[in-house]
Amino acid sequence: MDVPSHRCEKRNASAALIDAGMPGMGASIILEISQAGLPIEWLRSIIETHQDIDHYGSVSELL
Secondary structure, X not given: OOOOOOEEEEXXXXXXXXXXXXXXXXXXXXXXXXXXXXXXXXXXXXXXOOOOHHHHOOHHHHO
């Protein structure tokens, strides 16, 4: 079962990504954010819940 390990929360004109998924997921995370109606420019922070690769793997792709 493929379960994404990320979530995007928005407030006003900014958004925070909670966990960044596995390495290589950056493009799909950006696509999901835009499909949710959020401009990627609103992404202001990435919150990592813990240090497992499936939670921080795409951080460098999103910076």
